[in-house]
Amino acid sequence: MDRERKYRRLDQASPEEIASLKEQAKRSEWRQRFHVQPIMGLLNDPNGFSYYNGKYHLFYQWFPLGTFHGLKYWYHTSSTDLVHWQNKGIAIEPGYSHDAYGAYSGSGIVKDDKLYLMYTGNTRDEEWNRHSYQCMAVMDRVGTITKLDKPLIDRVPDGYTEHFRDPKVWKDEDLFRFVIGAQRDDQTGTAVVYESPDLLDWSCKGEIQTRLEHFGYMWECPDYFELEGQGVLLFSPQGLSPQGDEFRNVYQSGYIAGKPLDRGTLEFEHGSFYELDRGFDFYAPQTMVDEKDRRIMVGWMGLPEVVYPTDSHGWAHCLTLPRTLSFREGKLIQLPVPELELLRETTAMETADTLYSEVKSYAGVEGTVFEMTCEFHGIEADVVGIEFRAGETERTVIWYDAVRQKVTLDRSSSGATIVSDYGTTRTCMLHAKVNSIKFHLFVDISSAEVFVNDGEEVFTSRIFPKQDSRHIRFFAKNGSTGLKVTKWDLAQAVKDIEGDE
Structure with a gap:
């Protein structure tokens, strides 16, 4: 240059x-x-x-x-x-x-x-x-x-x-x-x-x-x-x-x-x-x-x-x-x-369920700008996780492998391409306690910050999905897990202007 x-x-x-x-x-x-x-x-x-x-x-x-x-x-x-x-x-x-x-x-x-x-x-x-x-x-x-x-x-x-x-x-x-x-x-x-x-x-x-x-x-x-x-x-x-x-x-x-x-x-x-x-x-x-x-x-x-x-x-x-x-x-x-609770624009949408080797979504649990907590408890599955900002071909995935005791974030299908020589997944070891794990997500238009087990680990990522990629899905593989979800839509907090309002 x-x-x-x-x-x-x-x-x-x-x-x-x-x-x-x-x-x-x-x-x-x-x-x-x-x-x-x-x-x-x-x-x-x-x-x-x-x-x-x-x-x-x-x-x-x-x-x-x-x-x-x-x-x-x-x-x-x-x-x-x-x-x-x-x-x-x-x-x-x-x-x-x-x-x-x-x-x-x-x-x-x-x-x-x-x-x-x-x-x-x-x-x-x-x-x-x-x-x-x-x-x-x-x-x-x-x-x-x-x-x-x-x-x-x-x-x-x-x-x-x-x-x-x-x-x-x-x-x-x-x-x-x-x-x-x-x-x-x-x-x-x-x-x-x-x-x-x-x-x-x-x-x-x-x-x-x-x-x-x-x-x-x-x-x-x-x-x-x-x-x-x-x-x-x-x-x-x-x-x-x-x-x-x-x-x-x-x-x-x-x-x-x-x-x-x-x-x-x-x-x-x-x-x-x-x-x-x-x-x-x-x-x-x-x-x-x-x-x-x-x-x-x-x-x-x-x-x-x-x-x-x-x-x-x-x-x-x-x-x-x-x-x-x-x-x-x-x-x-x-x-x-x-x-950050000041951003919560809606009352909490709460869901509780049990998953049996399946992928499920729930009415009202979707969006492009949201905060969500997701607790998997009584895990008897090999893998549990969440797909968010998901559409027909796009999705960002965070999952916990209970066998290997590892958490992985996958942005390989998260939308427009990020040009990097450093791969599309990130993984870390996590010793989950009492067969449970908690994900706390803050998802904005082009980013996700996932706090794991009340801040023990954090995964921060830019993602660039289409506007209609707004589905959220929860899954368990090879077994069952309890599930508790709480979600809020979030208000806009930044504006493209300068000076005092």
Whole structure:
């Protein structure tokens, strides 16, 4: 791709071109109803996720003039309830010498009644070599955002390449700290910690000392926090090879957890690396703590190097639903925030039945935009599962193999083709308890998020079925199972407009 096209600025497009791009996206049959999505162009990493001045603020990487990864802006959306989001427009625009080729990912923190937004500035020299800077912008209570005219950190430390980005900042009792994704000179990934007394003057403390050696060639979007007495490091390693059912996407996102990080030595005693999401489309998650002291996570529902059907409609990708994090039996558990119940447009449709080696559907249990819980209990079948967004030839399937104790999501017949070299099924091991399993689905026009056994596992996927693919079917193979279903139709929560309503 030519550089002029890839790094084209929004102000280089005419008003007529911008209006046409917005209209093209708005006409797309796969526009979401309750997920954050771009008004046009490409969305990727969530940034600056914060609670400030009575609202949740969520920013994301945005390239407005195409569905490829071009010149990145920060786009701003806000909400009072984590459900209904208002588009506020561009938050950070590249322009200074230290961010001329993109305002890359970063995070936010509240100090002195202002929201400080730290991000990576991307630049290129005359030989087209990358140079990374760590930068700051500040938002006040009326929403005005001002960029600092000089970078906070103007060089990459010795021992690392220019792949040095995505600062995630937090406040300890003594100092502010941030962790940043890095690539060592030997092409291995790691995370580096900086410290500051005031958010402005930073010093490099060193690498987080983990047990992971040669674990990918780059760690993107790291996020360190402490939860229920445990230290947690989220990050997105690039360059992992598939291992059985694990690491099946082009890039992965996951976590390690253990004793809290030693702030002096940066030693981190932790367990194994676990993938955060078992589906196809999840990357670069970011967390925050809200006014209710909840640790909430949002991810990018997409991946690079995958071609989605909406690319030809002038827009690409969305963000996941917000998820609360907690621990259960040593494992990080993800649950949809309870505020999502505000979306329920209808009273619950409830069904109870027993299946005997059959496929069944029920009157009124269908739709294209819905929330549904499905509990299979007393399982004596080999396999139980659900087909949803189903039509004559289309269907997305989630099932539990009780013999192998594995859950599988299959999007091989989910509609328009997603161009990817990484397969059409995703599977993980699950030890179901008391012969039962619970699926909690949030299905939007072009996505599905399936929470398994109250957040023990999550499968996130983009799907692109026809509008008339709205059937839901339940099945048991080679035996019987009890079934309990509760379903709600969901209201629209996002709109393709900018500014206050």
